[in-house]
Amino acid sequence: MPAPKLPSTPTLRVWDLPTRLYHWIQVVLVALALGLGFFAPEWLLNQHVVIGFALVGLILFRLVWGFFGSYYSRFSSFVPTPGRLRAHFSGILNKQSAPAGGHELGHNPVGALMVFGLIFVLGAITITGIVTLGGVENWGPLAGFVDFSTGDRARAVHLALAYVLVVMIVAHIAGVFAESQRSRTSLVRAMVTGDKELPKGRTFGQPDGAKKGAALVSLAGLGGLAGVLFYLGVQVPASGFIQMAEMDDFKSECSDCHELYHPSLLPEESWTLMMAGLEDHFGEDASLSQDTTLAIGTYLERYASEAWDSEAANRLRVVDPEKPMQISASPFWKENHAQIPEEVFKTRPVRGTGNCKACHGDAESGRFDDSKISIPEPTPERES
Amino acid sequence: MKRLLLVGAALALVATTNVQAGPREDIVALLMAEASAEDAAFAGFSGERGQILFSSNFNTGKPETPSCTSCHSTSPQNMGETRAGKPIEPIAVSKTPERFTDPEKVEKWFRRNCRSVIGRECTALEKGDFITYMMSQ
Numbered sequence: 001m002p003a004p005k006l007p008s009t010p011t012l013r014v015w016d017l018p019t020r021l022y023h024w025i026q027v028v029l030v031a032l033a034l035g036l037g038f039f040a041p042e043w044l045l046n047q048h049v050v051i052g053f054a055l056v057g058l059i060l061f062r063l064v065w066g067f068f069g070s071y072y073s074r075f076s077s078f079v080p081t082p083g084r085l086r087a088h089f090s091g092i093l094n095k096q097s098a099p100a101g102g103h104e105l106g107h108n109p110v111g112a113l114m115v116f117g118l119i120f121v122l123g124a125i126t127i128t129g130i131v132t133l134g135g136v137e138n139w140g141p142l143a144g145f146v147d148f149s150t151g152d153r154a155r156a157v158h159l160a161l162a163y164v165l166v167v168m169i170v171a172h173i174a175g176v177f178a179e180s181q182r183s184r185t186s187l188v189r190a191m192v193t194g195d196k197e198l199p200k201g202r203t204f205g206q207p208d209g210a211k212k213g214a215a216l217v218s219l220a221g222l223g224g225l226a227g228v229l230f231y232l233g234v235q236v237p238a239s240g241f242i243q244m245a246e247m248d249d250f251k252s253e254c255s256d257c258h259e260l261y262h263p264s265l266l267p268e269e270s271w272t273l274m275m276a277g278l279e280d281h282f283g284e285d286a287s288l289s290q291d292t293t294l295a296i297g298t299y300l301e302r303y304a305s306e307a308w309d310s311e312a313a314n315r316l317r318v319v320d321p322e323k324p325m326q327i328s329a330s331p332f333w334k335e336n337h338a339q340i341p342e343e344v345f346k347t348r349p350v351r352g353t354g355n356c357k358a359c360h361g362d363a364e365s366g367r368f369d370d371s372k373i374s375i376p377e378p379t380p381e382r383e384s
Numbered sequence: 385m386k387r388l389l390l391v392g393a394a395l396a397l398v399a400t401t402n403v404q405a406g407p408r409e410d411i412v413a414l415l416m417a418e419a420s421a422e423d424a425a426f427a428g429f430s431g432e433r434g435q436i437l438f439s440s441n442f443n444t445g446k447p448e449t450p451s452c453t454s455c456h457s458t459s460p461q462n463m464g465e466t467r468a469g470k471p472i473e474p475i476a477v478s479k480t481p482e483r484f485t486d487p488e489k490v491e492k493w494f495r496r497n498c499r500s501v502i503g504r505e506c507t508a509l510e511k512g513d514f515i516t517y518m519m520s521q
Contacts, residue, residue: 258468283448284467285499288492351469 068215071207072106141233240310262366263303271300328353418508434517476521
């Protein structure tokens with residue numbers, strides 16, 4: 001027996017499925033990206049970056065859908081003109097319930113401002129993120145094009161925009177609840193089901209649907225273009241690194257007692273000082289023959305931090321004036337390792353701040369990628 | 385008499401095959417010449433003196449390394465470890481047969497480590513004693 005048909009308020013499909021999926025996927029991705037960016041340890045940078053690239057794709061979709069989506073998804077249907085904004089605010093001030101004008105079924109003018117603002121800010125965050133990735137981390141499609149200082153400035157903007165985004169999200173949620181109250185409809189539910197109840201006594205024609213073919217073609221074109229640019233970009237060698245000649249004496253002599261430190265980790269002056277004082281090398285005599293000392297010294301000075309534009313070279317160029325030869329005494333090193341429990345450095349397997357390789361899998365290359373960091377569990381010191 | 389001569393020749397043969405010629409023996413021979421030049425009363429190297437050298441606490445060199453055992457562990461048979469945490473192969477010749485076969489390395493490490501541990505370079509006598517001890521290990 002069929003269920004009796006209940007009289008129902010007429011509803012209208014306002015948010016098409018792609019728009020709803022876009023919205024909720026973006027909620028999840030933005031939450032993850034913010035969470036990882038603000039709270040996760042550095043070695044989860046790759047995850048943050050992957051989410052960032054997914055957001056680029058999502059934004060591209062939204063831009064396309066803004067032209068070819070169904071009526072309420074199209075930008076042209078919710079341009080927040082001054083006139084519409086004025087009407088909207090006077091409506092609020094006169095304590096009217098939300099007017100049932102055509103565009104109000106979709107985004108109201110303030111909501112529309114937020115939509116455009118969010119797309120803009122999110123776009124700017126992904127762009128500054130990719131610039132940071134290229135300039136500071138020497139990864140991604142811009143690694144060959146952006147120098148460190150540009151990347152570092154982009155990082156500051158990236159971070160500032162992330163704070164702006166958090167404020168916008170709070171305002172967006174507050175606005176949704178306020179408007180839900182005022183219009184006595186749940187805007188959240190509408191973004192889930194896609195449907196909004198029609199105000200009594202008013203009829204609406206079914207809004208025209210999406211131009212799916214045009215959307216698909218545009219998205220494929222834009223996506224393809226982005227993909228090609230990405231592919232071409234990552235082919236270019238990272239600008240922070242130079243070709244370094246091999247030197248057997250450097251490799252063997254400088255790794256007799258400790259791991260081989262990359263020449264880019266100290267400035268020229270520090271290496272000069274170090275090679276002049278090998279008789280007292282961090283508390284031990286590490287003297288070499290005059291010829292070897294001279295040859296290794298020349299090599300180190302040639303490939304000192306000044307010759308590189310990598311993150312490590314740029315950061316470690318500033319040394320502690322009291323201990324100019326000790327990498328782990330530099331302000332950057334100290335600041336970046338302050339969170340690591342002292343126990344890690346005091347016990348095996350790390351056993352000391354000079355054992356970079358214990359946590360940085362790529363230490364000998366001088367890269368020091370965030371994603372290559374893995375801090376081993378400290379073990380109780382055993383007597384040997 | 386003839387028999388005695390034969391035994392003597394055999395003993396001499398055994399002795400020469402026991403003292404194999406090789407880079408390590410060359411190094412020791414050079415040290416012997418040096419030691420005799422340094423001290424007319426030199427009467428050969430002693431593994432026992434070498435052992436004392438190895439395990440003594442000098443406290444006259446750099447404070448970080450008061451003794452050979454600071455890095456080479458208390459037994460020549462065992463792995464050692466540098467202050468920076470790098471493993472050191474056992475110093476005993478039986479465990480690491482390449483020990484004391486490269487004159488440059490021998491010179492380099494005696495120079496560095498004697499200065500670090502004792503605070504001065506080692507004498508030829510000390511070096512010879514040390515190698516003799518390690519050859520017996």
